[in-house]
Amino acid sequence: MAEPPPERQRWSIIVVRSGGFAGMRREWRANSDDDDRIDWTGLVEACPWNARSPRNAGADQFVWRISATGPPRQCTATLGDPALTGPWRELVLTVQSVHKQNRATPG
Amino acid sequence: MVFGIVPPYLLAHIADLEDDRFAAAKKGARRALQQSPPFRAARLTFSFDDADNLVMELADGPNRTISDAEQQEVLPGVVARSEGEEPTGDPSTDEAYDGLGATFALFSEVYQRNSIDGAGLPLDATVHYGELFDNAFWNGERMVFGDGDGEIFGRFTGSLSVIGHELAHGVTQYTAELEYAGQSGALNESISDVFGALVEQHSLDQSVDEASWLIGEGLFTDEVEGSALRSLQAPGTAYDDDVLGKDPQPAHFDDYVETEDDNGGVHINSGIPNRAFYLAAEALGGNAWERAGQIWYDTLSLPLEPTSDFAAFAAATVQAASARYGEESEEVEAVVAGWAGVGVTGATIDGRATA
Numbered sequence: 001m002a003e004p005p006p007e008r009q010r011w012s013i014i015v016v017r018s019g020g021f022a023g024m025r026r027e028w029r030a031n032s033d034d035d036d037r038i039d040w041t042g043l044v045e046a047c048p049w050n051a052r053s054p055r056n057a058g059a060d061q062f063v064w065r066i067s068a069t070g071p072p073r074q075c076t077a078t079l080g081d082p083a084l085t086g087p088w089r090e091l092v093l094t095v096q097s098v099h100k101q102n103r104a105t106p107g
Numbered sequence: 108m109v110f111g112i113v114p115p116y117l118l119a120h121i122a123d124l125e126d127d128r129f130a131a132a133k134k135g136a137r138r139a140l141q142q143s144p145p146f147r148a149a150r151l152t153f154s155f156d157d158a159d160n161l162v163m164e165l166a167d168g169p170n171r172t173i174s175d176a177e178q179q180e181v182l183p184g185v186v187a188r189s190e191g192e193e194p195t196g197d198p199s200t201d202e203a204y205d206g207l208g209a210t211f212a213l214f215s216e217v218y219q220r221n222s223i224d225g226a227g228l229p230l231d232a233t234v235h236y237g238e239l240f241d242n243a244f245w246n247g248e249r250m251v252f253g254d255g256d257g258e259i260f261g262r263f264t265g266s267l268s269v270i271g272h273e274l275a276h277g278v279t280q281y282t283a284e285l286e287y288a289g290q291s292g293a294l295n296e297s298i299s300d301v302f303g304a305l306v307e308q309h310s311l312d313q314s315v316d317e318a319s320w321l322i323g324e325g326l327f328t329d330e331v332e333g334s335a336l337r338s339l340q341a342p343g344t345a346y347d348d349d350v351l352g353k354d355p356q357p358a359h360f361d362d363y364v365e366t367e368d369d370n371g372g373v374h375i376n377s378g379i380p381n382r383a384f385y386l387a388a389e390a391l392g393g394n395a396w397e398r399a400g401q402i403w404y405d406t407l408s409l410p411l412e413p414t415s416d417f418a419a420f421a422a423a424t425v426q427a428a429s430a431r432y433g434e435e436s437e438e439v440e441a442v443v444a445g446w447a448g449v450g451v452t453g454a455t456i457d458g459r460a461t462a
Contacts (some may be wrong), residue, residue: 023374060277
């Protein structure tokens, strides 16, 4: 039996990458409305927001801060670069790609 | 005069020499051969003594392995060049190999430290990490270099100061163990910038006045308005670009940046201790690696807390300078003035009280 489609929720997602050798901060943003063909709720819910990510070992690795706001829900997580895998990576790559498209489109 | 790296078969030959004139070389060769596994490389020096005898001396040598991640984010990758092998023709591999050699040489020849751990730890690096990867890092065990995106950054092995910076993180890990967050994290970063700059200066035989004091010179593509990523001489002035913005480093403790990013701004606030080092080196003149560098190196071996703040580290540098050069020395004066110049003061620093 197919489950009913999830209730449509609007998300606003911000990805901040800091650190790295250069210490330069970069930020990418995306909203559900930017591309409603994407299953934003599925992308957000696939991420283990409550799991503690181990600190980066060594030095100069990127640090990722990801926040997803879909009222009344608010999720944030800070991850080291080696932890940016699986659903986290998928979410970040999607946000970066949508962000890039938005900036490429005038207006 | 350094003639390069001694292969194991030559060490074995030297160890078996019956000629008394080579007694020291024989002893050194035997010592090098006994350090196994893994086999440690050695540096062979030839000279003539007063009686015109040929003298061979063995010193510590690096044991480098450069691997190629082939654009994957998987470590370590495939071995591309091992110790003693000829250049591969791949710039990243050969720059990493030579850069680790230059860094090893500074620590070995100037500070008598045998590699990262002081006991000949192999120097492992990976190049061509990831796709368009805009970073170089130390993962606790190896140095990793990306190729850059080609638009903002070129390959990260392109600057010797970057290679020295990464290896120095290893040295800090085995000595002061400064926690990578907040002020202790900024100190950890600064130590890597200081020794990264010193590796370049030592390699080019540049005095304080001749040196650029830049970190990551040549990393930016021609599209970027900027000479480098950081400047120890003038933090905050390394780049100023339409897209990247301006170098955000403070040069004074009054401008310390509080932020959640980057483990509390470790790559930003490092500008403060960086300039303190520059000021001390400038006051002393000559080659920065000799006195200022020696004091910073000695400081790493003092019993610092992992969470030491700027003031605690500054006090330790004064202690290190006093121990080596005397309490009333110009070296102590230069170090105290360096910290005062960036607004890091206190009774344990300028009062020269014991911490």
